[in-house]
Amino acid sequence: MEQDILGVSPIDAVQQPYNNAEDSIFTRYTAKMWNYLAEPLAEHVFGPIEEKNHLLGVVAVNGALTAIRIPLEYKFSRLYDRSIEKNHKGLAYAAVIGKFITKAIDGLDGAVARKTNTQTEFGAGFDPAVDLYGSVEDNVLIQKQAEKSGDTLTRVLMISRLVLDGVVLAAGGVGNPVAQKYAEHKGVEFEEKDKAKANAMGKLKFGLTFLGDTLMLWGFVDPEKEFNKKCVRVGQAITAASLVAGSASVVGYVKAIRKKLKSAKEFALAA
Numbered sequence: 278m279e280q281d282i283l284g285v286s287p288i289d290a291v292q293q294p295y296n297n298a299e300d301s302i303f304t305r306y307t308a309k310m311w312n313y314l315a316e317p318l319a320e321h322v323f324g325p326i327e328e329k330n331h332l333l334g335v336v337a338v339n340g341a342l343t344a345i346r347i348p349l350e351y352k353f354s355r356l357y358d359r360s361i362e363k364n365h366k367g368l369a370y371a372a373v374i375g376k377f378i379t380k381a382i383d384g385l386d387g388a389v390a391r392k393t394n395t396q397t398e399f400g401a402g403f404d405p406a407v408d409l410y411g412s413v414e415d416n417v418l419i420q421k422q423a424e425k426s427g428d429t430l431t432r433v434l435m436i437s438r439l440v441l442d443g444v445v446l447a448a449g450g451v452g453n454p455v456a457q458k459y460a461e462h463k464g465v466e467f468e469e470k471d472k473a474k475a476n477a478m479g480k481l482k483f484g485l486t487f488l489g490d491t492l493m494l495w496g497f498v499d500p501e502k503e504f505n506k507k508c509v510r511v512g513q514a515i516t517a518a519s520l521v522a523g524s525a526s527v528v529g530y531v532k533a534i535r536k537k538l539k540s541a542k543e544f545a546l547a548a
Contacts, residue, residue: 307384307480315388327393335395339403342386346407349379354414357494361422369498373491380411380487398454405450405475408483412442415490422497431493431509434516438486441523448530449479456534460541467540473533478526485519488512 323341327334357372359365386404390396416439423431453473461467489512496508 307484308388311384311388312392315385315392318385319389319392323389323393323395327395331395334393335390335397335400338386338390338393338395339397339400342382342389343400343404343407346379346383347410350376350411350414353379354418357418358421361498366498370495373494373498376411376415376494377491380491383408401475402450402454405446409442409446412486412490413439415494416442419490419493419497422500426497426500428509431513434513434520437520438516438523441520441527442486444527445479445482445523445530448527448534449475452534453530453537456537456541460537460544463541463544465537465540465544467537471533471536473537476526476529476533478522478529482519482522482526485515485522489515489519 323334323338326337353372353375356375357369360367360369360372383404386400387396390400416435420432420435423429423435457467457473492508492512492515496505496512499505500509
């Protein structure tokens, strides 16, 4: 089978088993929850599909649990925007709840994939890309409402977050896996703990982003209400914390990339 320059074929990228979660206290306990929720889906829906055809199982998990979040995020974002413009507050709150549920199912795809042996490098890269899409949608909506309210702090936080989202994806979703493939292509073998994975700070950053966005979207539905003002303020604080976690995540990814490239160089010199 023909391979690309990094030593992996397109088909392998789709079908090769892959673990994309760094083990930590944070990821360990959240994983237990998702594993519990994923059990019936894996046993009664996606497991039987994978048993009949592995590739079909991979496509089913990525399509039904990951790709589906793209149109859901888009629809709920448009509903929120239109409802705010027409002062339909009930529909706007419903859109926030819809976006909350859409993001909440993010943990299911990985858990179901691991239980049905359909976890792949493609899925590991596709999932954070979908996460980024949802984050950008939220960012645009929040900035629009912040501008209407004259909320400069929120706009600065969201612009900073948007830039950081791209850096995290570039370092963790592209740079680290590519560095690993390059090193493996040179002959380096990595222990499981040293392989390219989403690090704990990256996972924490996503969780904080999810929570902060939800609170601010809720708050901006009716920014004159005292409770909603508190939601925005708490959302701002959580978003600031997500920036710290995201920055720490990038530092971790950069260190991992440098370590892998150094290993490749040392292996090449020793050969």
